[in-house]
Amino acid sequence: TDFYKSSCPNVSKIVRREVQKALMNEIRMAASLLRLHFHDCFVNGCDGSILLDGGDDGEKSAAPNLNSARGYEVVDTIKSSVESACSGVVSCADILAIAARDSVFLSGGPSWKVLLGRRDGTVSNGTLANEALPSPFDPLDTIISKFTNMGLNLTDVVSLSGAHTIGRARCTLFGNRLFNFSGTGAPDSTLDTDMLSDLQSLCPQNGDGNVTTVLDRNSSDLFDSHYFKNLLSGMGLLSSDQILFSSDEANSTTKPLVQSYSNDSGLFFGDFANSMIKMGNINIKTGTNGEIRKNCRVINS
Numbered sequence: 001t002d003f004y005k006s007s008c009p010n011v012s013k014i015v016r017r018e019v020q021k022a023l024m025n026e027i028r029m030a031a032s033l034l035r036l037h038f039h040d041c042f043v044n045g046c047d048g049s050i051l052l053d054g055g056d057d058g059e060k061s062a063a064p065n066l067n068s069a070r071g072y073e074v075v076d077t078i079k080s081s082v083e084s085a086c087s088g089v090v091s092c093a094d095i096l097a098i099a100a101r102d103s104v105f106l107s108g109g110p111s112w113k114v115l116l117g118r119r120d121g122t123v124s125n126g127t128l129a130n131e132a133l134p135s136p137f138d139p140l141d142t143i144i145s146k147f148t149n150m151g152l153n154l155t156d157v158v159s160l161s162g163a164h165t166i167g168r169a170r171c172t173l174f175g176n177r178l179f180n181f182s183g184t185g186a187p188d189s190t191l192d193t194d195m196l197s198d199l200q201s202l203c204p205q206n207g208d209g210n211v212t213t214v215l216d217r218n219s220s221d222l223f224d225s226h227y228f229k230n231l232l233s234g235m236g237l238l239s240s241d242q243i244l245f246s247s248d249e250a251n252s253t254t255k256p257l258v259q260s261y262s263n264d265s266g267l268f269f270g271d272f273a274n275s276m277i278k279m280g281n282i283n284i285k286t287g288t289n290g291e292i293r294k295n296c297r298v299i300n301s
């Protein structure tokens with residue numbers, strides 16, 4: 001945690017101030033920054049690879065990120081502030097990890113001590129992003145294995161999914177549930193009927209798939225345990241949210257944890273913080289691996 005103690009003693013204060021400014025401008029940015037850290041860590045580890053402007057083969061152009069991941073400009077702003085205080089010292093990967101923690105805390109969620117010293121990678125691998133990142137259309141066993149592939153466990157799957165207590169999603173990513181779910185000719189039967197009719201009017205068939213709605217209809221800007229309460233009443237937005245509670249396989253895997261978190265936000269907050277630390281440690285580059293990028297969008301020349 002004190003990796004930058006002598007080389008950049010104020011880095012945490014600087015990042016916190018910049019995240020605060022960004023949230024005052026747009027509260028949703030908390031969700032977007034948190035998601036950037038997740039999408040970074042699952043692809044070649046937490047090495048800032050998602051931040052590279054990699055062209056058509058890079059992570060920014062991969063399906064889970066294209067027209068979806070956001071907050072790159074905010075990361076640039078944080079990075080310039082940090083560079084003015086201590087040039088060439090703090091990695092983009094560490095900036096993302098601190099910004100994710102601050103985003104959760106400033107949205108009302110738990111805090112934790114961020115371990116530091118990640119170095120930045122030099123490749124951005126779009127193919128790997130397509131393979132490694134979970135899709136909202138994945139069945140539960142696939143989602144679980146994408147987490148276990150990263151050294152994470154069932155508790156991490158459920159607690160980290162609780163990140164969907166903030167932020168928004170586009171119609172294209174849940175529209176499959178609304179009219180003809182999995183070729184049944186009917187909507188997803190696990191979706192609450194009032195919420196279903198709202199979503200059907202927001203996201204008509206052949207409508208604009210980029211229209212967004214909130215992931216947590218109760219408190220979209222507040223980091224709380226309401227995401228899990230929603231799942232108990234059929235109000236998860238994505239199929240990948242609702243299956244944590246409603247799929248047959250959930251009975252023996254994720255459902256008991258969803259129930260615990262829904263009525264114990266202290267338990268959720270503690271587990272979420274632990275899981276974020278674990279996620280933030282995936283495949284870290286240290287020592288002489290990687291580099292300290294000067295500009296988060298391009299590798300050093």
Ligand code: HEM
Pocket residue numbers: 028030031032034035038067068069070134135136137143157160161163164166167168169170173215238240
């Ligand atoms: C369990 C598997 C997961 C799946 C299938 C999934 C899928 C998605 C999808 C489809 C969206 C909407 C994207 C869009 O509309 O373009 C989204 C948004 C989001 N995800 Fe996840 N996600 C998962 C896990 C996570 C984890 C582990 C985190 C962080 C720890 C996270 C944080 C977020 C946040 C905060 C948003 C809202 C972003 C914003 O409003 O800009 N998700 N996710």
Ligand SMILES: [Ca+2]
Pocket residue numbers: 039040041042043044045046047048049050
């Ligand atoms: Ca990465």
Ligand SMILES: [Ca+2]
Pocket residue numbers: 165166216218219220221222223224225226227
């Ligand atoms: Ca919430």
